[in-house]
Amino acid sequence: MSYTSVQKIRFDDVDGAGIVYYPQYFKLCHAAFEDFFDEAAPISYPELIDVRRKGFPTVHIDADFKAPLKYGDYVVMALSVKKIGKASLLLHFDGRRKRDGQLAFTADITTVFMDLDSQESEPIPEELRSIFKRYLTD
Numbered sequence: 001m002s003y004t005s006v007q008k009i010r011f012d013d014v015d016g017a018g019i020v021y022y023p024q025y026f027k028l029c030h031a032a033f034e035d036f037f038d039e040a041a042p043i044s045y046p047e048l049i050d051v052r053r054k055g056f057p058t059v060h061i062d063a064d065f066k067a068p069l070k071y072g073d074y075v076v077m078a079l080s081v082k083k084i085g086k087a088s089l090l091l092h093f094d095g096r097r098k099r100d101g102q103l104a105f106t107a108d109i110t111t112v113f114m115d116l117d118s119q120e121s122e123p124i125p126e127e128l129r130s131i132f133k134r135y136l137t138d
Helices: 023-040 045-051 126-134
Strands: 003-008 058-065 074-084 088-097 103-112
Touching: 003 023, 023 045, 023 058, 023 074, 023 088, 023 103, 074 126
Parallel strands: none
Antiparallel strands: 003 074, 058 103, 074 088, 088 103
16 A cells, blocks of 8 residues: 655756756655655654654655656655664655656655654654555555
């Protein structure tokens, strides 16, 4: 199962060639991750960060760019979980143009659950682990 979020490509997402500038793809992934928390998790991402002082910083990214996204496009971001470790997640993202379903990019992003004040990793709490398990792929 995957979680989906629709994101609009804005003017500040594109480069001089009129296509999405490659770092902005990672912004799209993170926006989908935040939307996932708002819709699927027991807490919002702002609550996790600001109140609980926990987070999931990225520690590794593998990405492939398949087709361009342009200003004004909508992209359907599909998020799934490939692996759940003690303190880490391997998340998979597919970004498809909404207008034609064309796969625009894929990314595998490894994050680590951490205490934002101590800057130390921690085991993922069960209340979050159980949510991630629902989106675990084979």
